[in-house]
Amino acid sequence: MFPDNGFLVVYIYGVVFILGIVFGSFINCLSWRMANHESVRSGRSHCTSCGHILAAKDLVPIFSYLFLKGRCRYCGIKIHPRYMLTELVLGLAFVAVVAVFGISWQALSYLVLSCLLLGLSLVDLAIYEIPDSFIIWGIVNWLVFLPLQAGVIGPSELASPKALVPLEYLMCRATDGLLGGFIIAGSLLVLSIIFDKLSGKESLGGGDIKLFFMTGLYMGLFESLFCLILSCVMGILFSVLVKKNRIPFGPCISVAVFITLLIGTSVTTWYLSLF
Ligand SMILES: [Zn+2]
Structure with missing residues (x-):
């Protein structure tokens, strides 16, 4: 390459x-x-x-x-x-x-995602809000690059009749992405509703949950779980560093997502090999 x-x-x-x-x-x-x-x-x-x-x-x-x-x-x-x-x-x-x-196509899709993560982090730092436009562009970027990454639209696959292997790979990636997005964001939504009801204050912003959904598409289920833990670690570090109770969570999630995309596969493979 x-x-x-x-x-x-x-x-x-x-x-x-x-x-x-x-x-x-x-x-x-x-x-x-x-x-x-x-x-x-x-x-x-x-x-x-x-x-x-x-x-x-x-x-x-x-x-x-x-x-x-x-x-x-x-x-x-x-x-x-x-x-x-x-x-x-x-x-x-x-x-x-x-x-x-x-x-590679994968690199290009992550470059676009990095830009979106930086943009939403800067806005979140300034006004404690993640604009929906970043989430929508993130989903569009995932949809556009998914078939390209799988090689379904690659020139050699178009020429060869055996395009079935990349198609299976595509379905696998798509399913894993959707599982990652829906399961992580869904469970966070339920948890935050319960927590908010019990404590009477807002714990996790709606923007953060949407961000977990969008980035979960890229990471898939296992890497999303790793990223969720890493986001919490980042959040704790960040709030200790700035000595504030209320911090924007978007930048913490973004850093965690970026690290997960770079090393997540190695970490989850290693972790799963322990069992
Ligand atoms: Zn001036």
């Missing part, structure tokens, strides 16, 4: 990293607008303090921030480093996905 040529490999990772930070910059802007109820389609990027329209040279991911020493070129206000950090995070996430899955 990956070329042997060392130079080519470095080049591919470089391109993937740059793609990641460019998408990171776009998602920063998109999620800021969503959190501040601005139109995501129209209007040019502007300084959130002085309102000055930003020029192309102000919008180069990471480099503009470093060049301007973290300040707005026009009014001099300090820009929070989190914008640069999120760009960096997505760049590294892209590299990690390609390192594990090579250049």
Whole structure:
């Protein structure tokens, strides 16, 4: 799947990293607008303090921030480093996905999912809400890439009459995904309703449950269970780090999903081999 040529490999990772930070910059802007109820389609990027329209040279991911020493070129206000950090995070996430899955349909579907997870995490951090649009795009992305990953639409399968094997694989993946989504999200929904009734306060947001459903499609049943445990660990770590009782759970789930997609198969295979 990956070329042997060392130079080519470095080049591919470089391109993937740059793609990641460019998408990171776009998602920063998109999620800021969503959190501040601005139109995501129209209007040019502007300084959130002085309102000055930003020029192309102000919008180069990471480099503009470093060049301007973290300040707005026009009014001099300090820009929070989190914008640069999120760009960096997505760049590294892209590299990690390609390192594990090579250049494949699966990798491409996870790259899109990484963008969605970053976007919904940023909005959730800002306004404690996960917009449905991220969930819907996540489901659409899963549906689009499912047959591609299974190789049903691959050129060799179209040419060969024995397309049945990938079709079985497709059904397997689809069933496992649906089981993961429905069982995890369904049991969380029931648990949270019971807990809310007993305690009289909201435990898990509706957005979090929808997020578990959407990501469960990608992970399947066993990996979703692993991810659920990991999400709780992330949630505890996060609330200890920020010293708050109420934290947005979306970013914790997103980090857990990302880790699960990268290493989940190895972990669940190892765990099941114990029995
Ligand atoms: Zn400014």
